[in-house]
């Protein structure tokens with residue numbers, strides 16, 4: 001099928017067939033689906049009939065080669081023009097082999113492993129019949145009250161953009177020539193990660209400067225990497241819901257950025273223009289969303305019920321509809337569906353690829369690179385000693401995290417299973433549940449702990465306390481768990497806390513009462529193996545936080561690349577009171593962006609720069625020596641930050657511009673070199689131009705965003 005044939009196909013389509021292509025429904029609506037059942041209710045609610053379903057363009061949430069081939073086959077039997085269905089699903093951090101949640105992957109700073117995780121997810125999904133994955137999610141996340149921070153790679157524009165590219169490469173590769181790839185869909189456009197109060201779906205309101213400086217770059221990076229689709233966000237942006245926001249989508253995304261791929265609404269977001277209060281009825285919602293540029297309406301029927309009427313009334317042109325239909329047909333063409341509607345769906349390969357030992361090994365490796373060592377008072381690594389493992393996550397399979405619907409608990413390696421590979425006589429006890437407990441269960445745990453030399457306490461939040469609609473106003477670990485930790489600590493033995501959570505939590509008490517603290521996030525299918533490898537020292541932790549841990553929820557949002565204000569608290573001439581500060585808390589996060597410990601220790605030599613000035617033709621070389629001052633080989637993520645001392649708008653105190661993960665044998669020293677170019681010094685000006693200014697800068701290098709060495713230099717025209 002070539003472009004000319006696509007246009008001919010479009011010309012043969014009736015109005016109903018065209019509007020049908022714009023509708024995406026879940027599997028129960030389709031014949032051949034295993035859950036195809038009594039949907040007369042939903043169909044009536046949506047005002048649709050069998051004919052609408054025969055014209056539908058895509059399916060949400062299907063999986064399984066046999067199932068998807070069945071649905072496709074039955075659908076094509078009734079399709080007048082033989083236009084195949086698109087199958088789209090949420091494969092965010094793995095399909096059946098679940099990788100750590102993206103926020104954990106963000107702490108790996110490892111683009112190769114991130115790309116590989118997406119590649120494996122795509123392969124398992126493709127042989128299961130899936131064509132498109134609703135990923136990567138690249139919403140900048142600075143507010144841990146928001147449940148979906150687990151789905152992002154964190155608070156930094158540059159790091160998020162770098163991961164966005166890696167995920168698109170992994171999922172999509174070269175869609176038309178590579179095997180086992182799926183189209184990727186960057187989401188949620190735009191700035192869904194900045195809801196007021198951290199409350200999901202809530203109001204987002206920010207200046208165009210902040211939007212372009214911090215929130216848009218990662219979406220743009222995904223599209224520059226070739227991402228085929230964009231998904232709209234639920235939130236309003238500057239007064240208009242994203243899904244009906246013409247300025248955001250038709251003007252910025254399509255005209256300014258030149259995106260001509262498929263734009264899909266989030267679930268029900270077209271119809272949500274009604275509760276948002278910008279559309280009086282579904283017909284108005286259909287008009288606004290199509291004019292804004294939305295091609296596919298997910299799970300509601302405003303388009304299929306009203307677009308024909310709107311065209312007849314002259315409120316929208318058929319050309320506008322044709323544009324949307326052509327983009328959808330073009331995606332189907334790119335996926336080769338006209339030639340082979342089943343694409344890579346293959347029951348045999350499903351059995352061969354899914355949860356293969358190679359995939360499990362990749363999940364185990366990435367998980368071990370995503371686990372962050374936050375504290376270690378010479379307690380870790382554990383030896384083959386008498387160990388007790390207590391806490392509600394000791395034997396829990398709830399370590400896959402949100403968006404792991406295709407993953408199975410029975411395939412998951414729990415923490416106790418992983419640890420028993422090292423110490424067969426591991427003592428275990430839950431001690432309490434996530435939010436409740438009893439004196440009895442507490443005592444059982446204490447009794448086990450009394451028999452041990454060291455105790456590991458596995459704490460955290462249930463995965464349904466995180467993720468979509470999982471906002472929390474109190475981001476502490478439930479009290480019953482902290483009480484368990486304190487009780488165990490009273491025994492006077494070394495205590496290691498392992499945390500399972502989908503967001504930075506307020507962990508002051510955990511940091512106070514545990515001798516070592518390990519942030520596991522939701523580590524995925526191989527979580528137990530990866531954690532045991534870290535706890536027993538087979539793998540030396542190297543991960544660094546990609547999102548700050550607040551001292552308290554009252555600080556939120558707290559992030560490293562903030563602005564100085566006119567009354568910085570730490571200015572040399574700062575007043576005692578009238579400065580930007582809290583009366584009852586520090587300004588700084590408890591644990592900063594870029595922070596993470598190792599079993600090794602590293603010393604940084606004096607920072608050197610190749611010259612005091614640079615131009616756009618003469619970049620600057622920054623070098624520093626890093627020494628492993630311990631007896632253990634390890635990896636260190638050396639980070640480079642820059643500050644623009646004077647701008648036409650305020651400039652962050654630090655901005656991550658580059659990083660290198662290096663391996664150092666015990667006692668080894670390595671020189672690390674970075675290049676700073678003029679492009680890296682550009683920023684959004686008041687006139688929204690992205691450019692640099694001549695002037696003075698400061699460069700910082702270190703193992704996190706706080707402990708750094710710095711030098712100044714000047715950019716000259």
Ligand code: GLC
Nearest residue numbers: 060090134187188266267468
């Ligand atoms: C959800 C999510 C979105 C997901 C979609 C389909 O509401 O917001 O990320 O891709 O629905 O499941």
